[in-house]
Amino acid sequence: MRITLGMGLAVLIVSAPSALVAGTKAPLQIVVSRQQQSLVVYDGDTVVATSNVSTGKRGHTTPTGIFSILEKRRHHRSNIYSNAPMPFMQRLTWSGIALHGSNHVPDYPASHGCVRLPSKFAVGLFKMTERGMHVVISDRQVTPAEISSVMLFQPREARPPQPPMSDVPLRPAISHFDGSSVEVAMTESNPLPVLEHDQPPIRILITRRGDRETMRDLQVLLTMLGYDAGEPDGRSGPMTLAAIRSFQTAEGLPVDEKATPELIGAVYRKAGRDMPALRYSARTPRV
Helix, strand or coil: CEEEEECCCECCCCCCCCHCCCCCCCCCEEECCCCCCCCEEEEEEEEEEEEEECCCCCCCCCCEEEEEEEEEECCCCCCCCCEEECCCCCECCCCCCEEEEEEEECCCCCECCCCEHHHHHHHHHHHHHHCEHHHHHHHCCCCCEEEEECCCCCCCCCCCCCCCCCCCCCCCHHCCCCCCCCCCCCCCCCCCCCCCCCCCCCEEEECCHHHHHHHHHHHHHHCCCCCCCCCCCCCHHHHHHHHHHHHHHHCCCCCCCCCCHHHHHHHHHHHHCCCCCCEEEEEECCC
16 A cells, blocks of 8 residues: 655655554654645544644745654754744754744744744644654645555566576587588777877866865755755855854854865765865866
8 A cells, every 4th residue: 555645746655663653554744735834744644633834934935845854852942043942843954944833823934944833733743753754845735645556565576597508509619610610700890090190189277176166065065965055156155154054063063154174074074975186177178
């Protein structure tokens, strides 16, 4: 059996055992609708809880997609927006998107990207969820639908054993050659092209990589790690500084929002990448 979500989003029922509620056959799922500013908790295809929410306002739009609860904290404060309280926080991304309680939950988008929940509901939802639980954020409301098919989750059929060698007779070896003619397949050898000496040489301009190229690589790696650094343009704008600050906080580093060599090295190690051996780049100039 498989549970899918309407409007083109599909979620396969695969979850950690801790996300299962006793007596149920499917894990809980949370569906957030940005258009209706609502949250619905499903147990399979059954609604078990609903609430109004407030998602991100213009310029801080809450991202859509399928997320997992990465971290849960009863008492948490924002490390980006003036140490704002975020009680019963359930983190969805390492760049600052989370579900959390709030005393101000209007019926329109008003947050800086998080999903605000009424305080009382946030307490109850915190007790229902576990790390790894799926959270679907969509523009419109989506609902789970059951799909049954004999083709779902079928094990691969075992192939019949094959003989180690084909029954096609092999060409006789040289030692069995009886003097008669033998056909031999050969590939036509084409001589390598000869370069003309009067052709102009290829010119390559080697330049030292600057701070902008280094910043562009840092932005790409931070975004890959889940810290949204914005467009990789090589400029340290507000989103890049926020991503650096979030990475430093998560890794227990001094929070100074500076792209120091130590920070760059830590990001490369976290991403499992090696630091560039040479800080040079080559290109062919236009003629």
